[in-house]
Amino acid sequence: MSTEDVDVSTGDGLSCSSCGAPLHAEDRFCERCGARIDKPPTPDAAATRIELDLAIAAAVSDQGLVHHRNEDSFHLEVTGDRNVAVVVCDGISSASAGNVAARNAATAAGTVLGKAVADPAKDPSEAIADAIQAAVDAVIQVEWTTRVKRVDPSCTLVSAVCRGGDITVGWVGDSRAYWFDRVEARQLTVDDSFAEEGIAKGLLTPEQAAKSPFLHSITHWVGPDAPERPPRTVSLRPERPGRLVLCTDGLWNYAPSAGELGRLIDALPHGAAPAAVARALADTANERGGHDNITVAVVNIDP
Amino acid sequence: MSTFTTECYQNEYLPLGGSEVNAIVTVTSDGAAGETIQPEAAEIVIVDTSGSMGAPRRKLEAAREATSVAIDCIRDGAAFGVIAGTEVARAVYPTDGTLVPASARTRAEAKKALRRLTAQGGTAIGSWLTLAGTLFATMPGRSCHAILLTDGENQHESDEHLDGVLAELEGQFQCDCRGVGTDWRVSELRRISSALLGSVDIIAKPEDMAEDFRALMQTAMGKATGDVALRLWTPQGASVAFVRQVAPVIVDLTGRAVQVNPQTADYPTATWGSESRDYHVCINVPPGAVGDEMLAGRVSLVEGDETRAQALVKAMWTDDQQLSTRINREVAHYTGQAELAECIQEGLEARKEGDLATATFKLGRAVKLASESGNDGTMKLLQAVVDVDDAATGTIRLRQDVATVDEMSLDTRSTITVRIGSGAT
DSSP: OOGGGOOGGGGTTOBOTTTOOBOOTTOSBOTTTOBBOOOOOOOOHHHHEEEEEOSSEEEEEEOOSSOSSOOEEEEEEEETTTEEEEEEEEEOTTBTTHHHHHHHHHHHHHHHHHHHHTOTTSOHHHHHHHHHHHHHHHHHTOOOOOSSOOBOSOEEEEEEEEETTEEEEEEESSOEEEEEESSOEEEOOOOOBHHHHHHHTTSSOHHHHHHOSGGGSBSOOBSTTOOOOOOEEEEEOOSSOEEEEEEOHHHHTTSOSHHHHHHHHHTSOTTOOHHHHHHHHHHHHHHTTOOSOEEEEEEEEOO | OOOEEEEEEOOOEEOTTOOEEEEEEEEEEEGGGGOSOOOOEEEEEEEEOSGGGGSSTHHHHHHHHHHHHHHHHSOTTOEEEEEEESSSEEEEESOSSSOEEOOHHHHHHHHHHHHTOOOOSOOOHHHHHHHHHHHHTTSTTSEEEEEEEESSOOTTSOHHHHHHHHHHHTTTOEEEEEEESSSSOHHHHHHHHHHTTOOEEEEOSGGGHHHHHHHHHHHHHTOOOSOEEEEEEOOTTOEEEEEEEEESBOEEOGGGOEEEETTEEEEEOOOOOEEEEEEEEEEEOOOOOTTOEEEEEEEEEEETTEEEEEEEEEEEEOSOHHHHTOOOHHHHHHHHHHHHHHHHHHHHHHHHTTOHHHHHHHHHHHHHHHHHHTOHHHHHHHHTTEEEEETTTTEEEEOSSOOHHHHHHHHHGGGBOOOTTOOOO
């Protein structure tokens, strides 16, 4: 096998410290220069979870208990007075370099939204469209080669711009956004999946959809081979203080309905900080199996 | 399908600035333990029928008898044929330019055809091999093997012609070469056998021929794999100094490399039965810093596209001289065995040229190496050529009354090695 024939994704974007050649996850020596590869960091709690606590907003990304790496990524920014830009991405695991795709997409989209949220003249829906385009452009740049038949690097994306009391959410794929306050628990997004499309077209009941793993296949994603479509957005102006929650399927698979997720939050001490909520939700997903990477972003909204 | 296993022996520690990495890789094949389908074989026996084969008369009779024994060893269904060689090559059986599946009937027909052989004509070995190549080519996909028997020098062809023929036939079939009597040239048959990945040996007495042919054919029939290559990956910036088989017989494979990609080359090893072979690989790598560890080579056995076993050759730089100056036992042993073979060949060559000082020095060194390594087989052959005064120091006297057959036996068998602690061959 030649060095050109290495799937860089499984190297976790790693490269040889001696010659820069891409590495393969199981490599003990560099395939180009033969240098010994330093032992990969052993998974421990610190290495498998990333947390960002910005007081009014926080995010946690956890590797989960089954996957050997985290292919989720997030970007979170708080600017000025309670302006929040947040992006959560889930690298598609059947694709090459899903982790790099997610990281690049979150960074690119987050950077666009970070600027937009501070600019009162910028229309949030337009900003989200720009952000998703930036994410697509970034994912196309992801360097990868494959030795097995896998699809191009790609990921899902859910994002939100919170300015004053206004929230605009935009998404591609099946990462979700929810709204929770003292009276309601509401899913804001509709998954781009065969299941949701089937339900929307009246072909399936939600119960049937929930049972079929195939129907979880997503119909839209961020990546070079993604079907063209303007991003879906939804805006809301909450009447009461509450929490905006963005998450990947690593969480919602363990609490498929907004009500169930809401009950988990309600079980927490009253007034729990966003970081505490995000941590608790990620912990719950791990307690229930942790079969996927889990990423949760929580934003406190006080209109 | 055979299972291959490998073991790697080396001192991976190198001193600062050190770049030469040596390793002995032992490859063992279980020969499929008899249970699996053997590759379809094709066999050709090439018998020298030049005029000299008739003097003494029993030489040709013995060759006929040995060929019959070999034919009896070919299993049913395997394709076979017999070629008679003089200054031209002639298909003795079958005569229609193909090979035939072995059966009771075809074996009997072949033996009948053998009876009509007469000794008459010259020797043009290249043309014999070319005909064998043409006949094997009618059997694509088979594991092809030939036994070549001659009693003389390749008189009716130039060396260049033979070299050209060998270059063309490399990799197409395997050929074991046997010289009967003492009128053939060891270097010539060695050239053929090493190009065609076979063995070379002397049959001093015609009556020993049948037993030898039986053993050769039985070994050929016991091969459980098709073509296997030894694949060597080396890091960028490294160069392969040599790759040689060192046991059971020394065969230099360095020049036989077929580049797979810039960092990987395949060396042919032909077919495997239930057996074990040792390889010495020597790789020059770019020196590292103290504490650096490097994969200096990866040796794999590949059959087709499939990797059957692999061994890692490593390099680790240290400033601890205790570690870096230690020479691995196996590497030292086979370095000695290779030098032993070289000393014998050079010593005999010098003796032939009348350079008795060089001959005494080289053969003395050979005696010392054979004694130290416990290569009793080679030691015995050496003693037929030299009188040993002190084996430990290599003090010898050249014998005056050396029989040609002893000299040729020593030359032919100089490349037979022993393993550590295995004693006599």
